Amino acid sequence: MARRTRKYSEDVPFSLTSMMDMMTIILVFMIKNLDAEGQLLTQAENLILPISTSKIQPTEVSLTVVVDKAYIIVDNEKVVATDDVLAQEDLLVEKVNEVLKDRRAIEQEHALKMGLPADEAGHIIVQIDKNIPYDAMYKVMATCGYAGYTNIAFAVMEKNGGEE
Amino acid sequence: MAKEVKKPAKPDEPDLLPAMGLFTILIPMLLSMTAFSKLAIVEVNLPERSMMQMDNETPPEPDEQALNLSLAVTSDYLVIGARGGFQPNVYFKEMWTFRCKSDAKLITHSPDDVKKAVESGHGPKCKDGSEMDKEKYLYEIESIELWAINKESEEDPGKVIWALYSNGGSAEEPIADSAYVDGNNNFIALPGEGAYGLTPPPSLKKPGPGVALATLTPNSARTLKPDVANKNIIYPLSAYDLIAKDLIAIHTQFIDLEDVDNIIIVANDDTQFDKIIQMMDRAKDAGFTKINLAKLGG
Numbered sequence: 001m002a003r004r005t006r007k008y009s010e011d012v013p014f015s016l017t018s019m020m021d022m023m024t025i026i027l028v029f030m031i032k033n034l035d036a037e038g039q040l041l042t043q044a045e046n047l048i049l050p051i052s053t054s055k056i057q058p059t060e061v062s063l064t065v066v067v068d069k070a071y072i073i074v075d076n077e078k079v080v081a082t083d084d085v086l087a088q089e090d091l092l093v094e095k096v097n098e099v100l101k102d103r104r105a106i107e108q109e110h111a112l113k114m115g116l117p118a119d120e121a122g123h124i125i126v127q128i129d130k131n132i133p134y135d136a137m138y139k140v141m142a143t144c145g146y147a148g149y150t151n152i153a154f155a156v157m158e159k160n161g162g163e164e
Numbered sequence: 165m166a167k168e169v170k171k172p173a174k175p176d177e178p179d180l181l182p183a184m185g186l187f188t189i190l191i192p193m194l195l196s197m198t199a200f201s202k203l204a205i206v207e208v209n210l211p212e213r214s215m216m217q218m219d220n221e222t223p224p225e226p227d228e229q230a231l232n233l234s235l236a237v238t239s240d241y242l243v244i245g246a247r248g249g250f251q252p253n254v255y256f257k258e259m260w261t262f263r264c265k266s267d268a269k270l271i272t273h274s275p276d277d278v279k280k281a282v283e284s285g286h287g288p289k290c291k292d293g294s295e296m297d298k299e300k301y302l303y304e305i306e307s308i309e310l311w312a313i314n315k316e317s318e319e320d321p322g323k324v325i326w327a328l329y330s331n332g333g334s335a336e337e338p339i340a341d342s343a344y345v346d347g348n349n350n351f352i353a354l355p356g357e358g359a360y361g362l363t364p365p366p367s368l369k370k371p372g373p374g375v376a377l378a379t380l381t382p383n384s385a386r387t388l389k390p391d392v393a394n395k396n397i398i399y400p401l402s403a404y405d406l407i408a409k410d411l412i413a414i415h416t417q418f419i420d421l422e423d424v425d426n427i428i429i430v431a432n433d434d435t436q437f438d439k440i441i442q443m444m445d446r447a448k449d450a451g452f453t454k455i456n457l458a459k460l461g462g
Contacts, residue, residue: 016180017180019180020180020183020184020187023187023188024187026191027187027190027194030191030194030198031194033198033199033200034194034199039199039202039203041203041205042203043201043203050437050438051307052204052442052444052445053445053448053449054204054205054445055204056204056205057205125205128437129437130308130436130437130438130441131305131436132436133433133434133435133436133437134431134432134433134434134435134436134437134440134459135434138433138457138459141208151207152207152208153205153206153208154205154206154208154441155203155204155205156203156205157202157203157204158201158203160332
């Protein structure tokens with residue numbers, strides 16, 4: 001016996017109500033997580049930042065140094081291997097110092113052209129993987145200070161994603 | 165003649181297509197502006213080169229009235245020092261928490277257990293019996309916990325101290341959030357039982373609804389509501405919380421001193437960066453705004 005197929009009427013309306021419910025939920029969720037101010041700081045790849053209770057946001061775009069398990073990266077440029085920094089005795093990381101000094105000189109030149117004081121302490125943001133040993137962090141920090149970047153800030157993840 | 169009852173007409177559905185169109189435009193726009201994890205900064209100031217001490221200059225006389233507060237982080241304990249003296253060591257047992265990719269559940273192991281497993285060719289074990297990648301596990305640590313331990317002597321392995329915590333997670337996956345203190349500002353805590361005190365003490369009970377408790381946060385005294393009281397957990401007391409309590413007490417006691425807002429965090433070379441940030445957070449919360457960093461023995 002031939003199998004009978006059910007015929008559907010052609011004028012079944014397409015209900016958008018359930019779709020609207022879903023869209024409304026998504027919209028509310030998006031508005032809740034909306035960051036209207038934008039981010040001056042973006043997380044580097046290949047590292048996990050530590051979680052902190054700090055809610056201080058950077059007020060200006062600063063030079064960024066990244067310390068991950070493999071390299072020390074200044075302004076997206078791999079400068080020296082992290083293992084080499086850990087192995088050295090000296091506090092000053094020479095290769096990083098050279099790059100930072102060049103950057104500082106450019107910053108000072110720009111400041112002079114703009115009529116701003118050029119001898120102000122430089123600002124730098126250091127992004128360090130949470131498992132990096134203190135030794136590497138301390139050497140990078142000392143190098144930043146030596147190159148004239150004495151206003152150092154560490155990048156962290158806000159606790160609970162920044163929610164109250 | 166019977167009156168014919170008129171059937172109500174089926175109401176017309178509103179035309180939702182324009183609203184759908186609006187939503188379809190709004191959602192991608194908002195998606196591009198949404199921040200699912202926010203970054204912040206923790207500031208630390210170094211002395212400027214012009215202000216640094218030159219070798220040929222005589223060092224300034226030490227200020228005997230200054231607090232000279234320091235916080236040392238070693239591999240076994242945390243200790244607060246001030247005016248040349250030290251408080252009792254806060255010993256801890258370090259524990260690493262990972263989130264397994266296989267079942268998305270948290271696992272906590274001691275570093276020694278993890279290293280032993282890796283040496284024998286295995287990764288940290290998950291709850292579902294699978295193993296984490298033994299090459300990458302070190303960089304997949306989700307949190308480093310320092311469980312405070314109670315020691316009778318230097319040789320004593322000590323017992324883990326258990327305390328009452330608010331639950332920052334869910335009922336299925338509790339996360340210790342804030343430690344509770346009683347009216348005398350003491351943690352509601354007791355040493356554990358069994359080897360290394362890894363079993364929670366049965367005498368440490370969760371207080372029921374209506375009990376007044378506080379956390380280390382100022383003005384946090386509250387009466388426990390039934391839902392909060394049920395959610396609270398007994399969890400190993402964090403050495404960070406013990407230190408935070410002492411730092412708050414010191415900052416309050418010496419509030420009149422000129423260098424009361426200064427603290428130096430001193431750490432070993434192999435101390436993980438996460439521990440430094442946790443200590444800086446506790447110091448900032450206690451009111452220390454000027455944080456300097458130094459090397460232990462360096």
